[in-house]
Amino acid sequence: MHEWDAVVIGGGPAGLMAxxxxxxxxxxxxxxEAKPSPARKxxxxxxxxxxxxxxxxxxxxxxxxxxxxxxxxPMIRAFDAQAVQDWAQGLGQALFTGSTGRVFPTAMKGSPLLRAWLAELDQLGVTRHVGWRWTGWQDGQLSFNTPDGPQWISPRATVLALGGASWARLGSDGAWAAMLASQGVALxxxxxxxxxxxxAWSDHMVPHFGAAIKAVGWQAGHLTGRGEATLSARGLEGGGLYALTPALRDGHALYLDLAPDVAAAELTARLAKPRGKASWANHMRRGLKLGPVKTALLQEFGRPLPQDPAALSLIIKHLPVSHAGLRPLDEAISTAGGVRRDALDDGLMLKALPGTFCAGEMLDWDAPTGGYLLTACxxxxxxxxxxxxxxxxSVTTR
Structure with missing residues (x-):
């Protein structure tokens, strides 16, 4: 039996903050924290x-x-982008803001910030236990498997910050969902x-594996975006695509604009110019200047390509991308789903479990990469x- 006022389960950003x-x-x-060290993701x-x-x-x-x-x-307004920057700088971390507004530590990695953060928690008297895996409740107590055998704790408050259900090897395995569901928590x-x-690429795409697709536009359903993606043997990945995940989950088709800064009419005009003795392929290469990666994608998803300039221009601007769906859940950078809003009060306390609060990615919200995930955590x-x-x-004064 250990005596603590509060136990925070999960050593990621949300748990450390709580x-x-x-x-x-x-x-x-x-x-x-279940893993040998905190904040692995x-x-x-x-x-x-x-x-x-x-x-x-x-x-x-x-x-x-x-x-x-x-x-x-209300939560993000209370700890917005400026507050995040002030907090990190308060821990001695120099920051810089990129051209797109994304904020990074000058060190460009998480370890210096994490060391300073953990040192601050040590000064505040927070006790850390690693290698402790939460297994639920036993007779009203929190139960853990630890390197020293089973342990039980009866805190007056608990914060669950257990992550989503991706990157299980780093700690976010979603195993907590069954435990909360058994307690009547809506998920x-x-x-x-x-x-x-x-x-499922054709063989002619193999030489382009590892190449970046730059200066393109993406569309799925009502979502659009600009940003890079990378070709791999398994498919496509990268920030340009990630923001479209909600629409792709819903089954909307994916389209690629290979020339987002050039209007279809301009492309048509270029292709309509006399080509003389040049082959159609060389005429396209000189007129469109798409480069080898975009040209390969055009061939992959657009064949047979029409030789009518207007028809080809429309394909270039709205190229349908054939795919086999999203990669498996555990490979995703983050997950949607989790503890539903109606299972929580305004302080993120579980209605079914008074004194137990939830935070971070285990809550049912979704956001693209680009600083939004960490900000909400x-x-x-x-x-x-x-x-x-x-x-x-409040319970102390009762």
């Missing part, structure tokens, strides 16, 4: 540059949370978000931590 907020109010906090994300947030007006920021915008809005099914596409972790601290204060 633990700090509770400890600042003078409560005894234990932070419990956070560190993995930082390997390609830790995108902390997106520096843009709050209205534009909130618009990226789709159906969850209204209920996440939305997990679905992949920010996911790659499976494509920080914001909901902070919000749940503050609500848990208020709850502890």
């Amino acid at each position: 633990a700090g907020e509770i400890a600042r109010q003078g409560h005894r906090v234990a932070l419990v 956070f560190l993995m994300a930082g390997k390609s540059g830790l995108n902390l947030t997106k520096d843009e007006p709050i209205g534009a920021l909130l618009a990226h949370y789709g159906d969850a915008e209204d209920w996440l809005a 939305a099914p997990f679905q992949p978000s920010n996911a790659a596409l499976s494509v 920080f914001a909901t972790g902070r919000w749940a931590g503050q609500a848990a601290a208020r709850y502890l204060a």
